[in-house]
Amino acid sequence: MFFLRIVLMALRSLRVHPMRTVLATLGVIIGVAAVVSAMSILEGTRTEVEGRFATLGSNKIFIFPGVQREGRRAVGSVNTLKLDDADAIARECDAIVNVSPQVPSSGLIKFLSKNTNASILGSNETYADINHYDVAEGRFLSRTDVLAADSVLVLGWRVKRELFGGRPALGEVVKISGPLGARGFRVIGVMEKKGNIGWTDVDRQVVMPVTTAMKKLYGLDAVGLIICDSVSPDSLDVEKAKEQVKKLLRQRHRIRPGQPDDFTVQAQGEFLKQFSQMQTIFAVVLYAISGISLVVGGIGIMNIMLVAVTERTREIGVRMAMGARRNDVLRQFLVEASIVSLLGGGCGVLLGWGMAKMLEQATRVINTATTSQAISWALAMATLTGLVSGIYPAYKASKLDPVEALRYE
Amino acid sequence: MLIRIRNLTKHYVMGDTVVRALDGVDLDVEEGEFLAITGASGSGKSTMMHLIGCLDRPTSGTYQLDGDDVSRMSDRQLAETRNRKIGFVFQTFNLIQRTSAVDNVAVPLFYARRTRVREPAQRALTRVGLSHRAWHKPSELSGGERQRVAIARAIVNEPRLLLADEPTGNLDSRTGRQIMDIFRELHACGATLVLVTHEMSVALQARRIVRMRDGKIFEDRPVDAALREELRLEAPAERSDEFAPSPPDAGRAAVPAAVARHVRA
Numbered sequence: 001m002f003f004l005r006i007v008l009m010a011l012r013s014l015r016v017h018p019m020r021t022v023l024a025t026l027g028v029i030i031g032v033a034a035v036v037s038a039m040s041i042l043e044g045t046r047t048e049v050e051g052r053f054a055t056l057g058s059n060k061i062f063i064f065p066g067v068q069r070e071g072r073r074a075v076g077s078v079n080t081l082k083l084d085d086a087d088a089i090a091r092e093c094d095a096i097v098n099v100s101p102q103v104p105s106s107g108l109i110k111f112l113s114k115n116t117n118a119s120i121l122g123s124n125e126t127y128a129d130i131n132h133y134d135v136a137e138g139r140f141l142s143r144t145d146v147l148a149a150d151s152v153l154v155l156g157w158r159v160k161r162e163l164f165g166g167r168p169a170l171g172e173v174v175k176i177s178g179p180l181g182a183r184g185f186r187v188i189g190v191m192e193k194k195g196n197i198g199w200t201d202v203d204r205q206v207v208m209p210v211t212t213a214m215k216k217l218y219g220l221d222a223v224g225l226i227i228c229d230s231v232s233p234d235s236l237d238v239e240k241a242k243e244q245v246k247k248l249l250r251q252r253h254r255i256r257p258g259q260p261d262d263f264t265v266q267a268q269g270e271f272l273k274q275f276s277q278m279q280t281i282f283a284v285v286l287y288a289i290s291g292i293s294l295v296v297g298g299i300g301i302m303n304i305m306l307v308a309v310t311e312r313t314r315e316i317g318v319r320m321a322m323g324a325r326r327n328d329v330l331r332q333f334l335v336e337a338s339i340v341s342l343l344g345g346g347c348g349v350l351l352g353w354g355m356a357k358m359l360e361q362a363t364r365v366i367n368t369a370t371t372s373q374a375i376s377w378a379l380a381m382a383t384l385t386g387l388v389s390g391i392y393p394a395y396k397a398s399k400l401d402p403v404e405a406l407r408y409e
Numbered sequence: 410m411l412i413r414i415r416n417l418t419k420h421y422v423m424g425d426t427v428v429r430a431l432d433g434v435d436l437d438v439e440e441g442e443f444l445a446i447t448g449a450s451g452s453g454k455s456t457m458m459h460l461i462g463c464l465d466r467p468t469s470g471t472y473q474l475d476g477d478d479v480s481r482m483s484d485r486q487l488a489e490t491r492n493r494k495i496g497f498v499f500q501t502f503n504l505i506q507r508t509s510a511v512d513n514v515a516v517p518l519f520y521a522r523r524t525r526v527r528e529p530a531q532r533a534l535t536r537v538g539l540s541h542r543a544w545h546k547p548s549e550l551s552g553g554e555r556q557r558v559a560i561a562r563a564i565v566n567e568p569r570l571l572l573a574d575e576p577t578g579n580l581d582s583r584t585g586r587q588i589m590d591i592f593r594e595l596h597a598c599g600a601t602l603v604l605v606t607h608e609m610s611v612a613l614q615a616r617r618i619v620r621m622r623d624g625k626i627f628e629d630r631p632v633d634a635a636l637r638e639e640l641r642l643e644a645p646a647e648r649s650d651e652f653a654p655s656p657p658d659a660g661r662a663a664v665p666a667a668v669a670r671h672v673r674a
Binding site: 001005012013015315317318319320321322323324325326401402403406 | 499508519520
């Protein structure tokens, strides 16, 4: 009851100088808004990235072509991964089960007068298995299709709907243009509705034999990347698989001992680790910045409270004459400082949440998630800032000599 | 005995010199007395008021208020004593500007940790005839009304002692008379009053005058016709009729009906 009255009293004295109160809280508002929006972005990104990795499965190994280097100077091209490398890995590495060479691209798919933009992926028959991705109608690519470099493809669910609507697509011929000219592809399958696999919306993708994509459409002699599965997600198996791939590729690319790889092998766990390291760096930087603005906000509050104590010296004297104990005066100003920064914290949470949402709307890439944990943490920080910065002014007020304070003009 | 002061001194150090603001004062005040402490500025009357009001501690000597030795109390005990036993009325009213009259009156109750504050505060306002102005802020009240709110605040905790420091100093003579009438009514109801003033005409309305000079009491006597005559000769310039007691009828008219009713009852 007594405490509630002190709170009401503090609110009343803050109302006397609304502009001053707003200015005092500005630092805290900005600090808390920074904390909240930073936490929202970090949390949103984390959920997003982990979700996407989850769609890939946990035992993936990625092989990227790397630039050949001499010392620090790049001397080779990035076209170091050949289709034969993929075959050799499948043939010789016993720690690896599925191997899917990939040539990713995109372009316009045409059927009669209709057309649509889609991702165009050249791959092999293991692509569907490796991603647990099935056909809804017809069949997926076969080994024969790949070996023969047939002009066939399977359509993603949305591509099929946009080109054919409700009509059957199997057996129809769609046209795709590439550097080697336009070519017709027979539809042999339509994939199930899936959404995202990794960072690709596979519903907006067509898959054709990797050989066809390289030889007949794009005129390439190297693949973009090779994705394979280790026999199990166990880290020992993953390491073993990576070692086998490295050894085999160095041998095949005739890289002498001591020279660096012209390719990169990375397991999915390493991506996640790199990602979380990056997130930690971001978090530290963001928290440092918001911490600084909270300190600045605290200084602002301390400044205003010192002004308030000086301005109300006589009032403090009167309160003491009426029987206020030193602790009562201390508490009054501490509560006032905490309320100022709690109000600032509340506004800051709203502002930070709004900023995060606006960023999400504006970029359409960044995902944000404002957790109740982040909000309570920010409010707690704000109140603590107020308490800490209110201690000195409140102490100063409580130590006033009642006689001097009553005489103060 | 409500106040028992023996050989009280208060010294201040100002630069190299020691100022003897109070220099060995003895004073006894009985319950129900109406006492005026007067003197020129620098005579020690303000220091005297601060010590009697438990706002300060003496350098030496003893001060017993209602049987408790105030000179040895801690800050917290002093605050509690001020809260429970003393009501202050100041020259400049010292109301808190941002709150209503009734909330101003409630301040001592608040520090007494009372749970119900509004009703007693309203009652105290009624005693000074201001119940109809309870929800006005000090800035919306006249000087006399503000001082009446301050008096209500001083009596709300039913203190043993009312301490008024130049209560009419900031008021015109008519309003000052009304305020003095309220003090006299409170005294008639049994309150013990100590009035600190430099105006003889105000002091003469008390029943006993204590005159101070250079930190010492040099005269302590009841107010009677002989004193009035002496003072008139002593300070001919001062218009001693300014705050003279109003004639009985005028006094009744000046004091709000509510006070009059309260006092009669």
